[in-house]
Amino acid sequence: MTTPRRSDQTKTAILRAARERFAAHGYERTTIRAVAADAEIDPSMVMRYFGSKEQLFDAALAVDLRLPDLGAVPARQLPATLVRHFVERWEGDPADDALLVLLRSAVTNEQAAARMREVFATQVAPALAAAIGPERAARTAGLVAAQLLGLALTRYLLALPPVAALPPEDLVNGLAPALAATLAG
Amino acid sequence: MTTPRRSDQTKTAILRAARERFAAHGYERTTIRAVAADAEIDPSMVMRYFGSKEQLFDAALAVDLRLPDLGAVPARQLPATLVRHFVERWEGDPADDALLVLLRSAVTNEQAAARMREVFATQVAPALAAAIGPERAARTAGLVAAQLLGLALTRYLLALPPVAALPPEDLVNGLAPALAATLAG
DNA sequence: CTCTCATGTCAACAGCTGTTGGCCAACAAT
DNA sequence: ATTGTTGGCCAACAGCTGTTGACATGAGAG
Numbered sequence: 001m002t003t004p005r006r007s008d009q010t011k012t013a014i015l016r017a018a019r020e021r022f023a024a025h026g027y028e029r030t031t032i033r034a035v036a037a038d039a040e041i042d043p044s045m046v047m048r049y050f051g052s053k054e055q056l057f058d059a060a061l062a063v064d065l066r067l068p069d070l071g072a073v074p075a076r077q078l079p080a081t082l083v084r085h086f087v088e089r090w091e092g093d094p095a096d097d098a099l100l101v102l103l104r105s106a107v108t109n110e111q112a113a114a115r116m117r118e119v120f121a122t123q124v125a126p127a128l129a130a131a132i133g134p135e136r137a138a139r140t141a142g143l144v145a146a147q148l149l150g151l152a153l154t155r156y157l158l159a160l161p162p163v164a165a166l167p168p169e170d171l172v173n174g175l176a177p178a179l180a181a182t183l184a185g
Numbered sequence: 186m187t188t189p190r191r192s193d194q195t196k197t198a199i200l201r202a203a204r205e206r207f208a209a210h211g212y213e214r215t216t217i218r219a220v221a222a223d224a225e226i227d228p229s230m231v232m233r234y235f236g237s238k239e240q241l242f243d244a245a246l247a248v249d250l251r252l253p254d255l256g257a258v259p260a261r262q263l264p265a266t267l268v269r270h271f272v273e274r275w276e277g278d279p280a281d282d283a284l285l286v287l288l289r290s291a292v293t294n295e296q297a298a299a300r301m302r303e304v305f306a307t308q309v310a311p312a313l314a315a316a317i318g319p320e321r322a323a324r325t326a327g328l329v330a331a332q333l334l335g336l337a338l339t340r341y342l343l344a345l346p347p348v349a350a351l352p353p354e355d356l357v358n359g360l361a362p363a364l365a366a367t368l369a370g
Numbered sequence: 371c372t373c374t375c376a377t378g379t380c381a382a383c384a385g386c387t388g389t390t391g392g393c394c395a396a397c398a399a400t
Numbered sequence: 401a402t403t404g405t406t407g408g409c410c411a412a413c414a415g416c417t418g419t420t421g422a423c424a425t426g427a428g429a430g
Contacts, residue, residue, distance in 0.1 A: 006427095007377065026293035028213040032418065042379055047419065107292040107342050108211035116343050125347075142339065142347030143359050149343075150335015154327065157292050158301050158334075162310075162327030174328050174367070181362035192407060217388065227409050232389065372430085379424070386417075393410080400403075 011049050013039040016095075018046075019060045023097035027057060027109045054111070061105075061115045063098045065089065065123045071130035078131055079179035083172045086148050090156060091168065103152055120145055136185060143182045151175060196234050198224040201280070203231075204245045208282035212242060212294045239296070246290075246300045248283045250274065250308045256315035263316055264364035268357045271333050275341060276353065288337055305330055321370060328367045336360060 017038035021030040032053055036043040050056040066089070073081050090099060102119070105112035124145055129137035151171065154163040166174065202223035206215040217238055221228040235241040251274065258266050275284060287304070290297035309330055314322035336356065339348040351359065 005376085010377080026213075028211075029293065031416080033416090043418085044380085044420080045378065048377090053418065104292055107289055107338070108214065113343050117345055120345055138347045139351070139359070142345055142351070143363070145345060146335040146339040146348055146360075147332050147363065148335070149338055150331040150333070153292070153334055153338055154331040158298050160302055160305055160327055160330060162323045163331055166324070166327070174324070175331075177366035177369070178328070178332065178363040181366040182359070184362070190406085195407080216386080218386090226407095228388085229390080229410085230408065233407090238388065374429085375427095377424105377426075380422090381420105382422105383420075384418100387415080388413105389415105390413075391411095393408105395406105395408080397406080398404085400401100 007049070010039070010041060010045065014041070014046055014049060014056070015059060018056050019097045019101055022057065022060050022105060023100035027105045027112065032056075057105070057109075057111065060098070060101050061112060063102050063115075063119055065099075065119065065127075067123060067127040069130065070127050073131065075131070075183075078183060079176040080172050082144065082148065082179060083151075083175050084168075086152070087168050087171055090152060099152075100156065103149065104157060132183060140183060140185065144179060147175065147179060147182065192234070195224070195226060195230065199226070199231055199234060199241070200244060203241050204282045204286055207242065207245050207290060208285035212290045212297065217241075242290070242294075242296065245283070245286050246297060248287050248300075248304055250284075250304065252308060252312040254315065255312050258316065260316070260368075263368060264361040265357050267329065267333070267364060268336075268360050269353075271337070272353050272356055275337060284337075285341065288334065289342060317368060325368060325370065329364060332360065332364060332367065 014035060018030070018035045020038065021035050032046050033043050035056075036046050039046075046053075046056060050059060067085065068081075070078065070081075102112060102116055106116040107113075120141070125137055125141040128141040128144065132140060151163070154160045155166075155171075156164075199220060203215070203220045205223065206220050217231050218228050220241075221231050224231075231238075231241060235244060252270065253266075255263065255266075287297060287301055291301040292298075305326070310322055310326040313326040313329065317325060336348070339345045340351075340356075341349075
């Protein structure tokens with residue numbers, strides 16, 4: 001029986017607007033005034049509900065990769081499964097900008113970088129450990145993350161033409177062999 | 186016989202300080218006042234010599250990857266050669282921050298992103314075309330760039346522990362097979 | 371109706387930003 | 401010695417930033 005406060009609506013509107021701005025322009029270029037305007041409320045409400053710009057940012061950084069149980073995936077399909085999952089995650093729900101927020105901000109903001117490392121340590125590394133065993137997991141997961149983040153970087157943030165233009169399925173076919181080589185060790 | 190103006194010294198001091206700041210903190214967090222303080226001159230001098238913060242930034246973005254003639258490299262050694270070249274390029278001369286400036290800023294600054302695409306189109310893609318032929322060059326170069334930039338991202342910007350801790354030679358051994366798979370197509 | 375508290379607005383603050391123009395000192399050429 | 405030019409500093413501007421506190425308004429409980 002959670003008491004439904006009317007303000008929850010406003011609060012989520014702010015968070016939604018904040019995610020959009022942070023995802024599109026990064027931490028420093030995003031102003032509280034702009035977020036408030038998007039949410040159609042006064043800037044001071046942002047402070048009341050989130051305390052400060054930093055805390056608002058922190059709330060916008062919540063990310064769940066929703067990785068499936070990789071231990072249940074046949075080794076041969078592992079590379080393609082990984083690429084496909086992340087491509088879908090990036091391109092799936094346009095309203096779910098959390099991943100973009102994290103990556104874009106982590107490059108210039110230490111707070112976001114720390115969160116990135118945390119997501120890696122608590123979500124990526126363990127998931128991969130279930131598939132290839134704990135010994136090689138850390139190192140291999142690092143290299144896998146490098147390749148997947150490299151894809152996201154060049155496709156969604158830099159928009160390198162050859163990478164940005166590729167249809168999703170070509171991405172899977174193009175990167176899966178490379179991932180396979182890394183996973184094989 | 187270029188007349189050696191005394192101000193050239195100051196100008197390069199400014200550019201050097203600007204590169205350091207841009208590389209460490211990105212475009213928006215870098216202030217002209219801080220750059221001027223590092224160069225031990227007045228902020229207004231920065232304006233006089235470079236016109237504006239944007240133009241100073243533009244000057245700091247000049248990058249030469251110094252890629253060797255990849256057509257002369259045996260196909261088998263191509264992957265390792267590429268990884269080694271870039272790792273050395275990143276870690277070689279600490280005073281040469283241009284690469285870091287470019288990558289760090291390109292994520293939140295469209296001007297830098299455009300420069301990144303330009304560097305890719307004029308330096309990376311042609312160099313690779315010399316090694317694997319022009320037909321597959323663009324697409325393959327894109328995927329190669331994704332992997333190499335992914336490495337730089339996770340190692341130098343995000344500092345993901347497993348990637349940042351790897352000795353350079355392990356990076357080469359770890360990523361070369363993946364690159365080989367991509368190059369093989 | 372009245373009291374109360376949650377929800378929201380308004381105006382202002384202090385600080386930092388890029389940028390500008392006026393002024394000063396040193397030096398080279400006449 | 402006088403002039404013009406170059407290299408440099410200082411003080412100030414207008415704009416935007418995060419943040420704050422005082423004040424209005426609405427609804428719901430007694």
